[in-house]
Structure formats: C-alpha cells, structure tokens
Amino acid sequence: MSTPILKVNGLEKVYRMGLIERRETFRLEADFEIAEPKIVGVMGPNGSGKTTLFELITGSNQPTAGEVMCMGKNIHDVRYRERDRLAIHYHQSYQVRHFAKRKPAFMMQPAGSDYPMVHLFDEPQFNTQDGYIGFMLEFFQKLRSEGRLVFLCVHPNERFHLEILQEICEQFIFVRHGQLSHAPDFETLVTEEPVREYLGELLH
Secondary structure, three states, X not given: OOOOOEEEEEEEEEEEXXXXXXXXXXXXXXXXXXXXXXXXXXXXXXOOOHHHHHHHHHOOOOOOEEEEEEOOEEHHHEOHHHHHHOEEEEEOOOOXXXXXXXXXXXXXXXXXXXXXXXXXXXXXXXXXOOOHHHHHHHHHHHHHHOOOEEEEEOOOOOHHHHHHHHHHOOEEEEEEOOEEEEEOOXXXXXXXXXXHHHHHHHHO
C-alpha cells in the first residue's frame, strides 16, 4: 500500500485566553486523508479556521494535539527550513506565521523532497482580465498532473468564483466553527444546509 500524500491524524488546535482562568476561545479539529494527486476546494466563513488549517498542514503553526503526515513524514518533525519542500502555503497577504522553535534543527528529519508535494492556495486573487484566470487554472492542473496535491481556498463573493471551484476541484472541504465537513463533488457540497446558508444568493 502506497504512502498517502497527506494524512491529517487527530489534529487539534486550541486557543485560550486569560492569565488565571484559561478560557477556550477557538478549537479546530481535523481528521482526514488524501492519498493521491488531487485539487481540493476549501470554503468557509471568515474566522472558521481555514487559514489555521493550512498553517498546521505546512508546519508554520504548532498543533495542540495530533499530527500532519506529508509523504509519510510528520511535518512538525521536519527541519524548519525544509518544511516548504513538503507543503507550502501561498497566502493572499504574504504573511508568515512565526512560532517558537521547540527543537534544534540537528534533531529533526530532512524533508527528503526538493519540491513541495502539497500546495495550499489561500484566497488567491482571480483577475478577470487578460486570461489570468485561465493561466491560474492551468497552473493548478499542471501541479496535479505532476503528482502534487493542491488545495484551493476561495471565499466566494461572485458567481464566477463558484464556477472556478466547480470546474477544477475534485472534492471539497467546508470549514465552519473549527469543524470540517467533506464532500466528493460540488453537487453534494451544496446540498448541505450550512453551505447553502454561507453561499446564499450566489447559488441562484
């Protein structure tokens, strides 16, 4: 049995606030596996945990529990400077999340890869002029054809955003209040009431 590209196993990220009484303010939970090259659409309301999920997958955020296995390696045990050789997060605002380094690099594993196997696109800007959308879609498909796993996170505010997801994505993840639901295709995704509520008039 071949090693899955990505295995998210019992993953949790819990945020708390308060110096004396530590009160939980947010919890993300995820548990899924994607074995083969694929383009996965990701949607969900602002603040639902989408970016946190991407940060955990790429190892730029430390989980409270669980593990992220990329090509059989726990991303959080891979050398810090080599993690983007396994999974890379393209953020719209180009922000980089920093966290405390818990182990010296010599105690950690090499990535064992020269080019990322998992590509996570976090709300990329789709310019409707000059063939830019076509260029981007071809790029996503090229990554997939090369054996990569692509996540495309879009916060739809125009109908063509849904058309892009419907055209290119082979399965979907919907994130809401830190909980993930999975759908094998767009038609199944939009039968879920939370998804229909989130998309609203874009479905009509």
